[in-house]
Amino acid sequence: xSIKAKAAAIGIGELKPLKEPGDNTALGxxxxxxxxxxxxxxxxxxxxxxxxxxxxxxxPGFIYPASAAEVLGLHLKMLNQVDIGGASPAGMIWRAxxxxxxxxxxxxxxxxxxxxxxGDQRPPTVSVMREFEAPYGNIGANCGYAMIAHRHMFEYxxxxxxxxxxxxxxxxxxxxxPLATFNDKPLTISDVLNSRMIVxxxxxxxxxxxxxxxxxxxxxxxxxxxxxxxxPVWLLGAGEYCNHxxxxxxxSLTESPIKIAADSAFKMAGLKPKDMxxxxxxxxxxxTVIVTLEDAGxxxxxxxxxxxxxxxxxxxxxxxxxxxxxxxxxxxPGLAGGMSHVTEMIRQLMGRGGERQVKNASLGxxxxxxxxxxxxxGLVMERRS
Amino acid sequence: MSExxxxxxxxxxxxxxxxxxxxxxxxxxxxxxxxxxFIYYPRxxxxxxxxxxxxxxxxxxLGKVYxxxxxxxxxxxxxxxxxxxxxxxxxxxxxxxxxxxADPRAVHVDMPxxxxxxxxxxxxxxxxxxxA
Ligand SMILES: [Zn+2]
Numbered sequence: 425x426s427i428k429a430k431a432a433a434i435g436i437g438e439l440k441p442l443k444e445p446g447d448n449t450a451l452g453x454x455x456x457x458x459x460x461x462x463x464x465x466x467x468x469x470x471x472x473x474x475x476x477x478x479x480x481x482x483x484p485g486f487i488y489p490a491s492a493a494e495v496l497g498l499h500l501k502m503l504n505q506v507d508i509g510g511a512s513p514a515g516m517i518w519r520a521x522x523x524x525x526x527x528x529x530x531x532x533x534x535x536x537x538x539x540x541x542x543g544d545q546r547p548p549t550v551s552v553m554r555e556f557e558a559p560y561g562n563i564g565a566n567c568g569y570a571m572i573a574h575r576h577m578f579e580y581x582x583x584x585x586x587x588x589x590x591x592x593x594x595x596x597x598x599x600x601x602p603l604a605t606f607n608d609k610p611l612t613i614s615d616v617l618n619s620r621m622i623v624x625x626x627x628x629x630x631x632x633x634x635x636x637x638x639x640x641x642x643x644x645x646x647x648x649x650x651x652x653x654x655x656p657v658w659l660l661g662a663g664e665y666c667n668h669x670x671x672x673x674x675x676s677l678t679e680s681p682i683k684i685a686a687d688s689a690f691k692m693a694g695l696k697p698k699d700m701x702x703x704x705x706x707x708x709x710x711x712t713v714i715v716t717l718e719d720a721g722x723x724x725x726x727x728x729x730x731x732x733x734x735x736x737x738x739x740x741x742x743x744x745x746x747x748x749x750x751x752x753x754x755x756x757p758g759l760a761g762g763m764s765h766v767t768e769m770i771r772q773l774m775g776r777g778g779e780r781q782v783k784n785a786s787l788g789x790x791x792x793x794x795x796x797x798x799x800x801x802g803l804v805m806e807r808r809s
Numbered sequence: 810m811s812e813x814x815x816x817x818x819x820x821x822x823x824x825x826x827x828x829x830x831x832x833x834x835x836x837x838x839x840x841x842x843x844x845x846x847f848i849y850y851p852r853x854x855x856x857x858x859x860x861x862x863x864x865x866x867x868x869x870x871l872g873k874v875y876x877x878x879x880x881x882x883x884x885x886x887x888x889x890x891x892x893x894x895x896x897x898x899x900x901x902x903x904x905x906x907x908x909x910x911a912d913p914r915a916v917h918v919d920m921p922x923x924x925x926x927x928x929x930x931x932x933x934x935x936x937x938x939x940x941a
Binding site for chain 1: 815816817818819820821824850875876877878879880881882883884885887888892894895896904905906907908913918919935937
């Protein structure tokens with residue numbers, strides 16, 4: 425059994441992130457981006473019969489999907505919340521495909537939106553995190569990724585300038601993305617290395633900026649996909665894996681659960697990493713991209729640093745990667761940051777990349793990452809000509 | 810002395826022996842009677858073999874820095890000054906999230922460390938480490 429090519433992404437909506445939330449509400453952004461995605465798919469709201477949603481930090485609550493669906497006026501045959509951190513959006517895509525393949529529904533709205541409220545980092549919500557992490561100052565995600573980076577540097581001699589290269593190339597991509605938050609000027613490696621040190625060895629330009637925004641993707645059955653306005657982008661393979669929550673208790677700091685998620689996705693698709701023409705790895709930090717490219721099989725373990733230094737990661741380069749600028753330049757509107765990798769993949773494979781269109785891109789790999797390299801989702805997607 | 814404002818552990822029935830021992834300046838770990846593994850943080854069952862045979866045992870308090878970061882700007886207003894957050898790999902095997910009490914310039918991966926009990930309030934002692 426497999427969900428290979430059983431459903432396709434047929435429409436996307438994505439808001440330009442806002443640095444200040446203004447008078448927006450999370451539900452308001454959800455409504456706006458839902459309308460955009462439905463129109464993009466060429467459907468009507470009544471066609472949506474499945475709903476996967478991420479709970480916004482700005483407006484949290486239990487039994488969330490029905491409340492959000494009521495606000496949007498959706499009547500649903502399948503609804504749920506997906507709560508696997510930054511991997512939630514990628515996780516929604518295969519869950520939608522699985523629900524469609526199971527015959528439960530025909531057109532699933534995958535929706536995330538959030539507001540950035542400045543101020544103190546939200547406290548860890550699980551009792552063991554509050555008890556064994558927070559008292560030592562392991563609050564938020566920065567520290568965990570900094571410790572991954574130090575360990576990677578220790579084991580594989582990864583260099584700060586190699587990590588910085590990820591932010592630099594992704595910024596070059598963002599310059600061609602009107603939706604990106606940081607798209608006004610290029611970055612250099614020395615800009616990154618001279619920027620403020622936040623959590624040693626990570627500088628501020630290697631860390632995502634929280635913003636407000638939203639994104640939506642509509643995943644549809646083959647029958648509905650026939651009516652779509654744009655070429656459907658098929659889900660060929662998916663995999664998911666998680667083996668820790670706090671990075672301290674992960675089996676390894678430098679070998680992540682991505683390996684199993686990505687291997688599963690490529691196996692289902694019957695393809696290899698080298699078959700991909702575009703890669704959109706979740707990039708909360710520069711080190712995340714390096715570890716992802718290694719564990720997903722795009723280069724050897726430990727060679728991620730030299731790999732990103734030697735390859736051109738821009739849309740016109742030999743290894744196009746996060747052609748929207750990644751979250752590092754796009755901004756991180758809560759969970760919608762993780763949807764930006766999915767929307768960019770769909771956009772590119774549909775041939776709607778505009779000035780940053782990757783030539784002849786028909787196959788790509790998306791990686792969704794939650795927590796501190798914790799929940800992992802790999803997706804292989806294809807536009808069939 | 811100014812009031813301690815950082816988050817404090819709230820022991821659960823499962824973890825209370827660990828924090829009570831820390832207050833006595835002893836590092837106690839659970840060990841599984843079935844598979845022999847030392848466990849951190851405290852559990853109700855062995856997370857390795859799932860046997861219900863966990864017993865408390867005093868640990869050496871020695872280990873190595875597995876990785877670390879010097880936090881120059883924390884995500885929480887309770888941690889204003891730079892501090893060293895680390896994962897220490899204990900000689901007994903488990904890893905712990907902790908702080909290294911040292912000059913940030915002196916810390917490195919693989920550095921040998923020994924336990925240091927920081928009595929942050931009259932009721933609560935945090936388990937930190939110093940250069941061994
Ligand atoms: Zn055991």
